[in-house]
Amino acid sequence: MIETLAETGSTNADLIARVRSGERVIEGNWLVADRQTAGKGRQGRTWFDGAGNFMGSTAVFPHERDPSPPSLALVAGLALYETVLGLHAKPAELSLKWPNDLLLNGAKLAGILLEREGDAIVVGIGVNLAKAPALPDRCTTALSSFGPVPDRDHFAQSLAAHFASELERWRQYGLAPIIRRWLAAAHPEGTALRVHPPGEGSVEGTFAGLTVDGALSLRLPDGEARIIHAGDVMLVQEEG
Structure with missing residues (x-):
């Protein structure tokens, strides 16, 4: 209804x-x-x-x-x-x-x-x-x-x-x-992202997929992957 x-x-x-x-x-x-x-x-x-x-x-x-x-x-x-x-x-x-x-x-x-x-x-x-x-x-x-x-x-x-x-x-x-x-x-892996985790400054990287529990995997410039469970995410090209 x-x-x-x-x-x-x-x-x-x-x-x-x-x-x-x-x-x-x-x-x-x-x-x-x-x-x-x-x-x-x-x-x-x-x-x-x-x-x-x-x-x-x-x-x-x-x-x-x-x-x-x-x-x-x-x-x-x-x-x-x-x-x-x-x-x-x-x-x-x-x-x-x-x-x-x-x-x-x-x-x-x-x-x-x-x-x-x-x-x-x-x-x-x-x-x-x-x-x-x-x-x-x-x-x-x-x-x-x-x-x-x-x-x-x-x-x-x-x-x-x-x-x-x-x-x-x-x-x-x-x-x-x-x-x-x-x-x-979703947008393809490798897409440039800017993420604002709660209580932190922005973190930049590229989209590296999702974890098995649905969290965001962010590939950092040094090649390490950071798992994001919460945050505001922007496509770098989306900002305007």
């Missing part, structure tokens, strides 16, 4: 509040807003509230035998990729960027935010369907720049279906096939 709100502060915050209050939140249901007045992205950033864009959240309740909850960012990324590929059938122009972005021709098209509340992982997704924000530190784009503006409700239904399918694969087959498919949809 997809529940639509005309306006709210944040769909992620709404689902977190429902979980915290003990309200029954059903896995597979989505909360989608026409407008968000306090939307947020990673690192506390404000998420752009563009009319006609997709802004929605869903909750996952990991089981004891499921892969690690942070790897749900890879699950969400694949669901996004497959959904957008149905509207923009040019795989060479789409790429996933660790941990949570979908790029179109190297510019940010969509982002993912995971937040934990009790036993729930709330997955928030924002997609520039109609409009893209002007950001000082990165290039952005919208699907409207490449064709007709996708219908938001149809996009929501498609994304919900793809997310459910990817979640089932994650549970049934584990993380390894998810990582293989994610890498096939």
